[in-house]
Amino acid sequence: MEERFEPLTAEEIFVDVVVPVYNEENALANNIERLDKYLAAYLPYRYRITIAENGSTDGTPLIAAELHKRMPSVEVSLLKEKGRGRALKKVWSESDANILAYMDVDLSTGLDAFISLIRPLIKGEASIAIGTRLGKGAEVDRSLGREIVSRIYNRILKWSLDLNVSDAQCGFKSIRADAALLILPRISDNAWFFDTELLAKGLKRGWVIHEVPVAWKEDKDSRVRIARTALDDLKGVARLRREFRESRLKQ
Numbered sequence: 001m002e003e004r005f006e007p008l009t010a011e012e013i014f015v016d017v018v019v020p021v022y023n024e025e026n027a028l029a030n031n032i033e034r035l036d037k038y039l040a041a042y043l044p045y046r047y048r049i050t051i052a053e054n055g056s057t058d059g060t061p062l063i064a065a066e067l068h069k070r071m072p073s074v075e076v077s078l079l080k081e082k083g084r085g086r087a088l089k090k091v092w093s094e095s096d097a098n099i100l101a102y103m104d105v106d107l108s109t110g111l112d113a114f115i116s117l118i119r120p121l122i123k124g125e126a127s128i129a130i131g132t133r134l135g136k137g138a139e140v141d142r143s144l145g146r147e148i149v150s151r152i153y154n155r156i157l158k159w160s161l162d163l164n165v166s167d168a169q170c171g172f173k174s175i176r177a178d179a180a181l182l183i184l185p186r187i188s189d190n191a192w193f194f195d196t197e198l199l200a201k202g203l204k205r206g207w208v209i210h211e212v213p214v215a216w217k218e219d220k221d222s223r224v225r226i227a228r229t230a231l232d233d234l235k236g237v238a239r240l241r242r243e244f245r246e247s248r249l250k251q
Helices: 028-042 060-070 084-094 111-122 144-161 177-186 194-204 226-250
Strands: 014-021 046-054 074-079 099-103 128-132 139-141 172-176 209-213 215-217
Touching: 014 028, 014 084, 028 046, 028 060, 028 111, 046 060, 046 084, 060 074, 074 084, 084 177, 084 194, 099 111, 099 177, 111 128, 111 172, 111 209, 128 194, 144 194, 144 226, 172 177, 172 194, 177 194, 194 209, 194 226
Parallel strands: 014 046, 014 099, 046 074, 128 209, 139 215
Antiparallel strands: 099 172, 128 172
C-alpha cells in the first residue's frame, strides 16, 4: 500500500540542504557561498546548509568552521569516517527540518532545478525527488565513458531490482523528513550505493519518486573513482536482490 504524506504549509516549511565533503578545501568556501546566495534569493522558505565533514585530512574542517562562524545559515556536522551514505544518515536523522536534501559540493547540478526538486515533497505528491541527467530535458556535459557507465548501471537496476528511475546516482536529491525517519534505519550502505538503496527500498514501500531533469556539468576534479564505485554498486545490487528475495519468501 502506498504511503502518503500530508502537504506542508509555507509557514512550517524548513529545508535542510546537506553538502557532504571530503578534502574539498579548494572548492568549499566559494561553492557554499554561491549556494547560500542562491537559496537566499530564490527559496521562499526557511533553510539551512549543513556541511557534513567526512574526516578530511586537508584544510576542509577549518574552512567549514570559518563558514559556520560568519554565515548564519551554515552548520557543520563532523564525522570521523568517509562515506556519503554515512553522512546523510547522520545529518538527516538528526535534522529538525521537514524537507531534507543533499547536493554535491562541486555544484555540478544547476541550482535552478532546486525549487522543482522540493516542490512535489511540499505538496505531498512525492516522498522522494531526484535529479536526473538521463531523463528527457536534461542538459549534460560529461565524458563519454561516464555517460556509458551511468546508462548501463541504470539499465542493470531496472532489470535486476525493478528500479524504474532514469538516474539513481545523481548527487541531487530530496526526501520528506517523515519518510526519511521511516527508511533510514533500513538502509545498510554507508557509501555511494546509499542512493540506490534509498530509492529501491522507497519504491518497495509504494512511495512516489519524482524526477527532475537537470543541467549537469562534470567536475574534472571529482573524488569518485569509477571502477571501484561500479564494483561496489554491483555488490550492493546483489545484496539487495538477496534481501528482496528473502523478504518475499517470508511473506
